[in-house]
Amino acid sequence: MTTRTPDPVAVQFRFYEAHVVRSRRLTPSMVRVTFGGEQLATFAGGGRDQSLSLFLPHPGQSAPVVPIHSGEDWFSEWRAIDPGERAVMRSYTVREQRRAQAEVDIDFALHGDTGPASRWAGRVRPGDRVVMLGPAVEDNRGVCFRPPPGTDHVLMAADETALPAVGAILAWLPAGMRARVWIEVPDVADIQDLPSAATAEVRWLVRGTTPPGSGLLVEAVRGARMPAGTPYAWIAGESASVRTLRRHLVAERGLHRRQVTFAGYWRLGASNDDLQAEALSAAAV
Structure with missing residues (x-):
């Protein structure tokens, strides 16, 4: 080889x-x-x-x-x-x-x-x-969704900032792959059709007047029954919620760290300019 x-x-x-x-x-x-x-x-x-x-x-x-x-x-x-x-x-x-x-x-x-x-x-x-x-x-390295060999189902949790990535991943998944997805959006009108050859169960969480990053996504995943098998999880959205979900999946659901990919797309209380300034400062070190 x-x-x-x-x-x-x-x-x-x-x-x-x-x-x-x-x-x-x-x-x-x-x-x-x-x-x-x-x-x-x-x-x-x-x-x-x-x-x-x-x-x-x-x-x-x-x-x-x-x-x-x-x-x-x-x-x-x-x-x-x-x-x-x-x-x-x-x-x-x-x-x-x-x-x-x-x-x-x-x-x-x-x-x-x-x-x-x-x-x-x-x-x-x-x-x-x-x-x-x-x-x-x-x-x-700009592609982070990389299920390990042997993965038989995918778990995804995201808010609206990561919705485009969820849609692209679902479009990429092959027929026969199972996917369970939670997506938080501001309003029922923000629900989209997300075509996929995979067997995908998508649950939409409509936030309404609840502030973003308040834990709606975390509570939904915590309260869900997970299918048996060998999962791979992909989580993206507000940084604190993403970290909480990763800890939940690893510490409470028993997933290995290599089975979980996570990305903070934004942080509550920080603007994009704030985050970029932090990144620039880190790059200068």
Whole structure:
């Protein structure tokens, strides 16, 4: 057997210049934006929860300011640009990719003008220019959903910020795989159709007037009966809730740590700008 050596991180990703082709409101709190451009023909998405860094322009700019020709040192050069000029950088999941058309779909959770990405997505127009830092090879570290060999069913728990990833994972799962999914959304109108070849049981948790991150998702999973077998769990959403669910699955349900993948997409009481500032500070250490 030949063992493939993973590509170095430096060659797993590259910059892609793209533009908005169209947008479509999916639900009251989510819009799907389709991006196109010749360079996206080589976008090597690995499916599942494939993530990318999306660079957006500030109001009044015709294109995001990103040092896209700076090689491996792009991050340092991007940080050196005036914060009022350098592109807004956010992480997103690829909802769907159509390589033949060189198109990539990204779903944006809308929350008014409380952040630059939501503001941009709420006003997006065809032709608007962006830059993506995305995969140059399919097997890349931007894909975190990786069930171990022998997995016979999948457990997923997420809030609306991770709903695009859940949808992409369900679309990727093969026929015969069982999946049990809990998804928290703000309103009943935010429920979406999530096609899958897998045998999927999806439970929608409508938050209503309950504040986000208040434990609705945690309580639903804690109170559920789990199927027998060899599970793999994927959890994403508010950071504290995600950590609580991981502890529950490992300490109380008996899953091995390698059977649980978790990701904090946001943190209660912290804005995206706060989290990005923390990440920048950590990167400087």
